[in-house]
Amino acid sequence: MPKTPRTRTNDPEAMRRKVLDVAEEAFQAKGYHATSLGDLMQGAGVTGGALHHHFPTKKAIGLAVIRERVAGAVEDTWIRPIEAAPSARQGVKDVFTSVADQLDRQGFVRGCPLNNLAHELSLADPEFRAALADVLARWRGALADKIRSDQQAGREEDTDPERFAVLVVATYSGAMAMAKTMQDAGPLRMCGVAAH
Template identity: 75%
Template sequence: MTVQPKPRPGKRINDPEGMRKKVLDVAEDAFQARGYHASSIGDLMAAADVSGGALHHHFPTKKALALAVIDERVAAAVEETWIAPVLAAASAREGVRSVFEAVAAELEQQGFVRGCPLNNLAHELSLADPDFRTALAGIFAGWRRAIADKLRADQQAGKDEGTDPERFAALTVAAYSGAMSMAKTAQDAGVLRDCLAGLERSAPSPSQGGLAARRRNRILPRPRTP
């Protein structure tokens, strides 16, 4: 039997993808915990236990690293937390409700609120650089589009006909983003439940929905009565 030699202590194993993932993990955590501007390249190198050459091989600049975090981690978090559950739900409103409730329950169990990853970076970076703003805006747009598309599908099935899909999507994203900011400041996830209650009170009644549908389908105005 041939015995494979063990790597010598302190010798780095060549794993470029593993190293890249580790740097992304460290940067994602640092940007959320301390912020982009407060996280130096030296801090990130030390936390990831990588050399400057290794880090810059994958991410030539700190900005490139931040864009990778936005594109690969923040976008994925929105997809996992919001888009996939809403699209899989029986309706847009049920999907929105399930996300608010799930996030509130998770934060209450966790015992602290770090905030929404997208919201945190949007507050810090949107005015700092146009490339950051474009990347962050694209995630917000995809989030809103998924909710609006789900509501349109509901309406084709005869549900929630009195609700404007684009406005409902914008209101949902704004309510969640604002609720997460307030929850982070107060360290209280209950704000999410309050915002959910407000969103649900905005739902049209069945009679209102039918009236809105009839108005949309009306081609000519009603004739004036003499």
């Protein structure tokens, strides 16, 4: 009787995604430092060997969360909507409103994933700081580019693109910190209106 080929029952890429899902959630809920590798293994349902196959260290998991998940969230929440908006200011207002609406539906505010990790990790390690700075630079760059596009269309002549970008990111970061502390999306709504 011929042997039937064994089918692979595990999916390494799905396992890696599951670890990142659990890590992303845990880092936002508890913080990077308060999350142990044991927490991640238990949450993802993986062994230590499987975890270390994909991520040799906890730091590697943290960097992957920043580079893949946090950067992806900024891309989805900010960069694509700003690029598609009719103007930079309208895009900023729309993002603030959209995020506030989402938080209202969610019923709680954990804060901005980028902010949360930046506050916790920027001084802890230069690689974390560089990864977080890369995400911030991409976000600021998209905002500044949209102002430049508006200027080419004859709008925003008196607006400095780089200053506008820094102001928007700082305003959003502060509004999210206030919303998290107050457990109320109101600061985001107010800042969205003021940005327009």
